[in-house]
Amino acid sequence: MRKLIYPFVSLLIVSACQQKSGNEHNETDVKPSSISITNPVLPGDRPDPTVIQVGEEFYASTTSNEWAPLFPIYKSSDLQEWELVNYVFPDGAPEWAKNNFWAPELSYDEAQGKIYAYYTARDKSSNRLSVAVASSSSPTGLFEDHGPLVAQEFGSIDAYEVRDDSGKIYVLWKEDGNSKGLPTPIWAQEINEQRTRLMGKPVELFRNDQPWEKNLVEGVSVFKENGFFYATYSAGACCDKECNYQTGVARSKNLLGPWEKYGGNPILADNDDWHCAGHGTVLKNGADYFMLYHAYNEEGSVYVGREGVLEKLTWTEDQWPVFENEATYSREKGMIDFKDTFEDGLDPLWQWRVTQNIKFETGDNGLLLKASEENENMGSLLVQSTKSTNYDLESTINMDRSDAKGGVLLVGAANNGFGAPIAGIGIAASKNGLELFEMRDQKETILQQKRVVLKGKIAVRMEVAQGYLLSFAYKTENGTWESFDHVADASHLVPWGMGFRIGMFAKGAESRTVNFIQTRIANH
Template sequence: MRSRGVFLSAALLSLTVLAALTAPGCSSDEPKPPENPPENPPPPPPALDITNPVLSGDYPDPSILRVEDTYWATATSSEWAPHFPLLRSTDLLHWELVGPVFESEPTWSEGNYWAPELATDNGRYFIFYTAKKKGGPLCVAVATASQVSGPYTDRGPLVCQALGSIDGALIRDENNVLYLVWKEDGNSQGLPTPLWAQPLSEEGTQLIGEKKQILLNDTPWEGQVVEGPYLLRRNGWFYLFYAGAGCCGRACNYGVGVARSKTLLSGWEKHPLNPIVKNNASWKCPGHGSVVTDPLGRDYLLYHAYSTTDSVYVGRQGVLDAIQWGEDEWPSINSRRGTGGKVLATPPAFFDDFTATALVPGWQWPKSRAPSTALTGGVLTLAPPTAQAADPIGATLARSTNTGTYTAEAILEVGDLSAETSAGLAASGDPENGLGIALQAGKVALWIRKGNTHAVDASTSREAPVANGKLHLRMTARSGHLYRFAVSGDGASWTDVGGELNGDFLPPWDRGVRVALTGGGGAGAAARFDSLRITPE
């Protein structure tokens, strides 16, 4: 048997333990501190080593979306077809052009193909885009697909306000309701430019309910414009990245702003340090982009800017910057020093010998003026559409440039040219503005088209140095707008044609200059080319 003293000691021990457990500040339910406290979490990995532009050439209003481990992007095509380039990347830095969203313009529209916004929701893919309705205003429309690579089916306009509706974006609110956010284009009439939000059907193809204004251009730096909205949710906040001031042309003063709110429809505050991206020595007029998060959790803004070296002649190029989030939960980019990263020293060259069975992606033509093209045996046959057959440049097939200083060389097959056919190499702004060199009836001469008035400079006319049925044409550009032309029979010995031409009138307000192969001059006119090479300096 146990002694009475043993029982008494056990009882006293139990009371002591109970007292300790029920003393103030103690609880039997509290977790015990870990024996080995965890180390501090590792810092986020450093941002990518970026060299800008990542989208070299004319890629305004870029939009980006990550699907698993692949990034997809698109951009404004404006009046060049096919519409809305579709690009793919695995690292955010190197991009492959895989084709267009639309081979031809949607039947309801007639121009202004701007600001496509890639979006996904519940396994569906959307491109919200801007276009001008036939005989009507600018509209925000939508196309849908079951996979991000397409094909995309156009669903037509969502909203077409009298002043114009542009720059659509998709977001779900704090109650999980799907919304379209867009800009009313009041600045086109000297009026304010509200950003509106309105519920969408769950299919994302029809507006429902009432619209509500969520933002307005009301601070000095924004001027007459806030536009290009992109929305995301982070840590209980909605963030709205937007562009302000003037987007385009030599007098542009664009910048990137950001606002935030706890709810979608009210309570928006603008960052007191806006614009968070502005001009610097290498890039000017930055704006209109979208945000993507990589698999490591790092956020990046893809947007456009003009190179200060090449200005408007190349167009607005796609640039990338990492986003830093402060302790105050506001984003910043490159410490407000403008577009960051290294600057691309030499853009990539381009060469096409037409040995593929179809045109490689990236060739463009003026909207509603698709030329006839055929590739046979390494030769491109280029012919104008019937309505433009008499036009010496009725067939225009073009490539975007990626620097203002380059050399373009084309090889023209001369043997089958009819006497009325004009065939050549040009710098093209649009169908009404260009300059170039053309062969017709055995002679080459320079031409200028300005304001749709086409004039051949007869003083530059000379016999073409054809050799083995071929004529080499060369165009040399410097400073984006100064052009010289030369011809050769063998591609080695060159003869200058005329003097330097000033093409500062070429770029439209929203586009860069293209290198173009041209043909036309009469019914049945067709030009045949062996190759085009564009070599940046």
């Protein structure tokens, strides 16, 4: 039943950067950089950003977590306006992997004319976090998965590819020892030119051994300048309400070490607008270096998730790259409003749980979403990330073509712990009327009901304030908006490692359908 047609979607992103991992730069060959940065450059929940340049075009990707399609690819000709043009895995997870789809790292092999996408996922058979890789002849083409490269006992995550001075390719990654209360070494191991097999033995570059690094180091990005390999890295807790993530830097004359950590670490910490900043890619534009990293904005915090922030690096007199920590939140909320009528296919921003075989059709009659009892009993979900703390989500439903319960909702998790099951709060329409509900731990709590006859086209609306206060209203055909009295507090549903998702649902037997005519999101 699925009908996937993805029109281009523009995301306004202002930056100008270029990845040159492991290569020396000749400053006479580049033009001075002139950039006006409007942050977040990647609004919404966009963790672990990576960027490469292929010819005159730039491509970026971010973490997907448990939401398919997996690993979006954005394209830009100027690093200021972006289009979502592809996914590494548009149809869902590779056969070997089950969840924790984190930290994509794009790499371009110009000699081969191929794109490599490293990523992290959890292996079904071993249950280990694994570093894997896929490849394609084009960033907008089909990717072939090559499967896991390394899966250590405690887990292997956050791959990064770099060439040493002799031209050998190495993959760097973090051993996830913090999951067992152990140190977290950063490893490097040679890989073959086809990126299908690691060779030789892994070499430890460095580990968390300084007080400010707390329980881990991870998210390495390496570049070459001033005769040194520089490695930015993150430390602390990244992804929950109590996050204390920060970024440091180390350097070495040789890729395999010995590595020296900067005495002034951390080089990137909280400022007035952003906190828990880290896990990014270092980029060069002209004579200047920038880092594209993720951070929580002070206004949206964990409710929006980790957004993509661009900031310029500066240099100390003794050749260490540092930040001025001056990134601000300057994006206008209206720039990221959204509307979908489903006539030309499903907008590529929509996501579904990677565990569900989502079924739907699109066309002149809008979206026909097949119902289910999946996703912790919330039904079939089509959602996308939030991009601000104050917004309206509104859907129009044709009740004459719907025989399942459907509406709009906010999706989070049962608690803020790692791996917690999803949960949600929303408004449902059915032949029996309307109800506000909370679904948590597969148990439904009815918050308020209205027994009304629903025919023809109706609209349901969820208004969100401060990121977590939810109000609801509905409008029947030829009617006016009628509000519910109940205001729901969703703050207890913030998930670990991602912001809230919002969107549509269809709940009931798989033979039933909800007909959505249009859905829009207005950010305030």
